[in-house]
Amino acid sequence: MTHHTKAPYPKRKRLVVVGNGMAALRAVEDLLARAPDAYAITIFGAEPRVNYNRIMLSPLLAGEKTFEEIVLNDLDWYAANGIELIGGDPVTCIDRDARVVRSAGGVERPYDRLLLATGSNPIVIPIPGHDLPGVVTFRDVDDVEVMLKAAESGGHAVVIGGGLLGLEAANGLRARGMSVTVLHLMDHLMERQLDPSAGHLLREELERRGMTVLTGADTASITGTDRVGMVHLKDGTSLPADLVVMAVGIRPNARLAQTCGLEVNRGILVDDMMTTSDPEILALGECVEHRGVCHGLVAPIWEMAKAVGAGLAGEIHDGFRPGATSTKLKVSGIDLFSAGAFQGGEGCEDIVLRDAGRGTYKRIVVREDKVIGAVLYGDTQDGSWYVQLMRGNEDVSAIRDSLAFGQAFAGGSGANPKGAVAALSDDAEICGCNGVSKGAILAAIAEKGLSTLEEVRAHTKASGSCGSCSGLVEQVLALALGADYQANSGPKPVCGCTHQDHDTVRRMIVSQDLKSIPAVMQALEWTTPDGCAKCRPALNYYLLCAWPGEYEDHAASRFINERVHANIQKDGTYSVVPRMWGGQTSAKELRAIADVVEKFNIPEVKVTGGQRLDLFGVKKEDLPAVWADLNAAGMVSGHAYGKSLRTVKTCVGSTWCRFGTQDSTGMGIDLERMTWGSWMPHKFKMAVSGCPRNCAEATIKDFGVVAVDSGWELHVGGNGGIKVRATDLLCKVTTDAEVKEYCGAFIQLYREQAHYLERTAPWIERVGLDFVKARVVDDTEGRAALNARFLASQEYSQTDPWAERASGGKDSHEFTPLARVEG
Amino acid sequence: MDQSLRWTDVAAVEDIPRQGSRVITGGADPVAVFRTHDDQIFALIDRCPHKGGPLSQGIVHGASVTCPLHNWVIDLATAEATGPDEGCSGHVPARVERGRVLVCLPQSFGG
Ligand code: SRM
Ligand SMILES: Cc1cc2nc3c(=O)[nH]c(=O)nc-3n(C[C@H](O)[C@H](O)[C@H](O)COP(=O)(O)OP(=O)(O)OC[C@H]3O[C@@H](n4cnc5c(N)ncnc54)[C@H](O)[C@@H]3O)c2cc1C
Ligand code: SF4
Ligand code: FES
Numbered sequence: 001m002t003h004h005t006k007a008p009y010p011k012r013k014r015l016v017v018v019g020n021g022m023a024a025l026r027a028v029e030d031l032l033a034r035a036p037d038a039y040a041i042t043i044f045g046a047e048p049r050v051n052y053n054r055i056m057l058s059p060l061l062a063g064e065k066t067f068e069e070i071v072l073n074d075l076d077w078y079a080a081n082g083i084e085l086i087g088g089d090p091v092t093c094i095d096r097d098a099r100v101v102r103s104a105g106g107v108e109r110p111y112d113r114l115l116l117a118t119g120s121n122p123i124v125i126p127i128p129g130h131d132l133p134g135v136v137t138f139r140d141v142d143d144v145e146v147m148l149k150a151a152e153s154g155g156h157a158v159v160i161g162g163g164l165l166g167l168e169a170a171n172g173l174r175a176r177g178m179s180v181t182v183l184h185l186m187d188h189l190m191e192r193q194l195d196p197s198a199g200h201l202l203r204e205e206l207e208r209r210g211m212t213v214l215t216g217a218d219t220a221s222i223t224g225t226d227r228v229g230m231v232h233l234k235d236g237t238s239l240p241a242d243l244v245v246m247a248v249g250i251r252p253n254a255r256l257a258q259t260c261g262l263e264v265n266r267g268i269l270v271d272d273m274m275t276t277s278d279p280e281i282l283a284l285g286e287c288v289e290h291r292g293v294c295h296g297l298v299a300p301i302w303e304m305a306k307a308v309g310a311g312l313a314g315e316i317h318d319g320f321r322p323g324a325t326s327t328k329l330k331v332s333g334i335d336l337f338s339a340g341a342f343q344g345g346e347g348c349e350d351i352v353l354r355d356a357g358r359g360t361y362k363r364i365v366v367r368e369d370k371v372i373g374a375v376l377y378g379d380t381q382d383g384s385w386y387v388q389l390m391r392g393n394e395d396v397s398a399i400r401d402s403l404a405f406g407q408a409f410a411g412g413s414g415a416n417p418k419g420a421v422a423a424l425s426d427d428a429e430i431c432g433c434n435g436v437s438k439g440a441i442l443a444a445i446a447e448k449g450l451s452t453l454e455e456v457r458a459h460t461k462a463s464g465s466c467g468s469c470s471g472l473v474e475q476v477l478a479l480a481l482g483a484d485y486q487a488n489s490g491p492k493p494v495c496g497c498t499h500q501d502h503d504t505v506r507r508m509i510v511s512q513d514l515k516s517i518p519a520v521m522q523a524l525e526w527t528t529p530d531g532c533a534k535c536r537p538a539l540n541y542y543l544l545c546a547w548p549g550e551y552e553d554h555a556a557s558r559f560i561n562e563r564v565h566a567n568i569q570k571d572g573t574y575s576v577v578p579r580m581w582g583g584q585t586s587a588k589e590l591r592a593i594a595d596v597v598e599k600f601n602i603p604e605v606k607v608t609g610g611q612r613l614d615l616f617g618v619k620k621e622d623l624p625a626v627w628a629d630l631n632a633a634g635m636v637s638g639h640a641y642g643k644s645l646r647t648v649k650t651c652v653g654s655t656w657c658r659f660g661t662q663d664s665t666g667m668g669i670d671l672e673r674m675t676w677g678s679w680m681p682h683k684f685k686m687a688v689s690g691c692p693r694n695c696a697e698a699t700i701k702d703f704g705v706v707a708v709d710s711g712w713e714l715h716v717g718g719n720g721g722i723k724v725r726a727t728d729l730l731c732k733v734t735t736d737a738e739v740k741e742y743c744g745a746f747i748q749l750y751r752e753q754a755h756y757l758e759r760t761a762p763w764i765e766r767v768g769l770d771f772v773k774a775r776v777v778d779d780t781e782g783r784a785a786l787n788a789r790f791l792a793s794q795e796y797s798q799t800d801p802w803a804e805r806a807s808g809g810k811d812s813h814e815f816t817p818l819a820r821v822e823g
Numbered sequence: 824m825d826q827s828l829r830w831t832d833v834a835a836v837e838d839i840p841r842q843g844s845r846v847i848t849g850g851a852d853p854v855a856v857f858r859t860h861d862d863q864i865f866a867l868i869d870r871c872p873h874k875g876g877p878l879s880q881g882i883v884h885g886a887s888v889t890c891p892l893h894n895w896v897i898d899l900a901t902a903e904a905t906g907p908d909e910g911c912s913g914h915v916p917a918r919v920e921r922g923r924v925l926v927c928l929p930q931s932f933g934g
Contacts, residue, residue, distance in 0.1 A: 187841070195861045196841075343861040347900050350885065530842065530860040533882040533889035533896070556842035560880040560891040568891050572877040818845035818856055819833040821932045 012040045016111035020045025023285025024117035030309025048088030061172030094260035116283035120250040129222030135244045151176035155242030162189040166247035171331040183217040193338045198377040200518040267294045272319025324390040337380035340373035353404035354525040369397040382406035421475040431462035445480045470499040495534035502755035538756035548793035561641035576615040577640035582650045582668030583611035592633030610647035627802035636800040648672040653690030662707035664690035677797040681754040702760040719761035744787035830925040844879040850932035855879035865899035866917035872910025
């Protein structure tokens with residue numbers, strides 16, 4: 001199909017436009033508005049159709065719009081404006097000396113001014129099978145037609161690329177009845193538009209809608225006999241595919257410009273007036289590169305169009321100045337918005353507001369009292385307002401405290417820091433779980449003279465369930481009591497990033513099925529984008545404890561010692577302590593240690609207070625090789641660095657000692673074999689003594705065992721260290737099996753109940769020995785269940801972290817510099 | 824002295840773990856390059872203003888790092904200690920261009 005409309009007027013200047021897309025037509029419309037008769041215009045378009053709204057291809061695919069509804073300039077428009085449209089015929093040659101363009105179909109048109117608006121091409125990853133039928137990109141109406149054809153017979157679609165286009169394609173194909181898997185190379189979706197928190201919410205929503213999302217997925221190849229059949233990932237996964245959509249990015253289409261000798265870098269180089277290196281040739285849209293940037297959204301393109309229109313009309317114009325741009329994901333039912341420098345930058349502050357009840361997330365980035373970026377999820381109503389603040393470069397210091405609540409709150413009450421809550425009407429709901437309004441809370445405060453969060457909770461139930469509105473309730477209190485209000489008399493929050501205390505966090509992780517750090521932060525309304533050095537390690541532990549085998553450890557949320565499995569020293573070197581089971585060693589182990597010390601010039605070796613050897617002053621980059629040598633002699637990590645099981649000290653016991661009543665060394669070894677590798681709220685130490693003389697100091701250990709004639713005494717909650725606490729006697733048992741079962745049960749109770757960084761001594765003081773006895777001694781079934789949970793979680797933790805990292809294994813980036821730069 | 828900034832291409836953004844850091848060696852003090860949760864890149868001299876702790880080994884949160892030795896919190900953008908603590912660890916200009924990390928290394932890295 002080729003469209004030929006009216007031939008151009010002969011005597012006016014001739015403007016030829018290459019490209020019949022959004023940028024070209026916007027520029028032509030701008031020109032016509034300024035100087036309707038200045039040019040005789042010819043437009044060449046490679047696509048065999050009029051100009052349509054490319055942005056609306058997603059609703060077209062999803063079946064929400066028809067092609068007619070997305071047309072921007074119909075044939076009548078071209079005719080009415082005297083524009084010649086040569087559609088379905090790409091320009092293949094520009095003769096700049098003769099000032100003539102020529103098309104593939106042989107049509108020639110001379111020009112006085114030439115405008116290039118050739119858009120961009122979708123990137124196709126050149127993996128094997130990329131050219132099989134059934135592999136498409138998502139750029140024009142033809143692509144949509146291929147997808148719709150494939151969707152008719154249902155089946156599996158694999159979308160490569162979890163950016164804006166990929167997700168819109170995925171949503172459309174899902175709406176058309178295909179089962180859809182999105183493969184994304186990065187670790188969160190739409191990383192160019194969203195921060196990880198919003199990316200996480202988006203992923204959850206897409207999965208709820210039945211799509212499968214694989215992040216960190218690197219495609220290796222596509223196979224099939226006469227069309228696509230399978231997609232294979234580098235990690236060995238294979239997925240069935242009846243359709244593959246590649247949406248991995250775009251590249252400016254600058255080929256034509258390049259072949260005719262214009263200056264081209266990534267895109268066609270233009271100045272502020274959109275003039276190329278040839279003053280008679282202008283260019284705009286996705287095909288250009290302006291001040292080092294190629295634009296891929298329409299907002300800046302509309303600004304370019306003004307510069308082009310003015311330039312062609314001979315008007316004075318400041319030229320193109322890129323402003324803040326914003327993106328919205330066009331998937332119905334998902335509100336997602338990002339704008340400007342949402343990733344922040346030097347000297348930026350983040351204002352984060354999470355409302356788990358409504359499933360919203362807002363992050364406003366402020367620098368020097370100006371809004372410079374925003375990410376909104378769930379409630380995007382104020383998106384345009386933030387863009388307005390950005391474009392206007394407005395000083396927001398006066399409304400900073402209520403900025404995240406949006407325009408409605410920032411308006412009149414801006415100067416008041418409690419403005420947001422003050423502006424809420426009395427029937428506004430504060431506690432969603434219990435349906436308590438602001439008015440009800442204010443009334444209770446006034447009538448009953450309440451002054452703390454706990455009192456309000458007790459009297460109104462507000463914040464009594466999920467607790468996520470605690471912050472708001474406190475603001476209502478502050479509003480009512482003014483200077484009299486003193487925040488926080490209840491349980492202490494985990495850290496400054498949240499109002500929630502440790503127990504609430506632990507409870508919510510389990511009851512709400514929260515399985516990642518971002519999920520916890522969203523559900524419990526953290527006020528910082530990614531927490532701090534206090535809360536992240538705690539959350540990482542709580543998740544690990546709640547979901548053994550399922551939760552993937554987050555290295556970046558661990559203290560350095562647990563990340564590199566050695567103790568950092570004051571000079572930045574590390575110490576290495578191999579495990580010596582129950583304090584026993586052998587000639588082979590000692591020889592291997594001696595060899596390692598000499599081979600790596602390790603400056604000091606000493607016997608520790610925990611009955612093993614510590615190698616001090618090991619260089620970080622030597623750690624993997626040191627471990628490899630120790631592993632070779634059968635030794636594993638001693639976890640001397642971890643919030644985990646440390647040592648099990650033993651005395652010689654009945655094997656040699658004239659007073660020994662039981663084999664304390666053997667029992668110590670058994671206990672250490674059973675419990676090593678386990679992550680705990682804090683470090684955990686054990687000891688086994690062979691008689692009440694207690695040479696292994698079992699009564700200042702977290703779990704101490706003392707042999708007596710008739711069996712074993714079990715002691716708990718002891719602590720040396722800063723504040724010495726002798727153990728409490730838990731009970732007496734008779735068999736070895738009982739010692740182990742009680743030990744496993746006690747450890748698991750501590751693991752599940754204590755706060756992060758709380759050792760057993762302060763924990764027992766807090767919860768009481770009776771509580772521990774009730775759970776571990778009196779409740780036979782409960783004890784067995786605790787022990788079973790402990791043993792089950794051990795299946796996932798008894799892999800030697802040293803062996804995983806020895807010589808070039810896991811996390812090798814930790815042990816090698818990023819670069820070495822010398823003059 | 825030559826006052827112009829000399830940018831050295833040291834790595835790809837992905838070579839640094841998110842919420843993590845790696846070091847560039849070869850000069851008097853190593854330079855620590857940080858990548859935040861939202862992929863901002865910053866560089867500092869890898870020495871805590873308190874007692875010289877290796878900041879590259881700390882926990883990265885927001886645009887800050889907590890020193891592994893005594894928990895001072897250093898603002899990555901300014902290299903200054905935050906809160907009640909005072910001191911600066913030496914800011915090193917860094918930027919990202921097309922996925923590559925460019926760092927303006929101190930004189931001691933040669934040249
Ligand atoms: C190496 C060792 C000293 C020695 O040379 O003997 C040692 C060294 C350190 N201890 Fe200890 N403690 C060592 C046995 C002990 C003992 C004795 C024991 O385990 O029987 C105690 C008292 C018993 C106890 O824990 O209840 C002990 C109580 C502490 C404490 C105080 C704990 C408390 O709850 O009050 C700390 C501080 C902390 O953990 O916050 C600590 C912290 C440390 C740290 C980790 C300090 C630090 O954060 O850097 C030291 C690390 C040195 C390193 O790089 O390896 N160390 N430390 C001992 C290693 C034992 C091992 O083989 O793993
Ligand atoms: C599915 C989809 C969704 C999108 N969603 C959004 C969104 O939500 N928000 C947003 O801001 N942007 C969005 N975009 C991007 C937006 O559509 C583009 O930025 C815009 O269309 C670029 O305009 P352009 O004129 O530079 O390129 P195009 O619109 O691609 O026009 C270029 C035209 O030139 C033609 N052409 C190329 N070479 C020749 C030649 N040699 N001879 C003749 N003709 C030629 C091409 O066939 C094409 O028709 C989306 C894009 C797609 C594909
Ligand atoms: S007693 Fe103090 S100085 Fe000695 S190892 Fe323990 S923490 Fe370090
Ligand atoms: S050396 Fe960094 S806090 Fe002490």
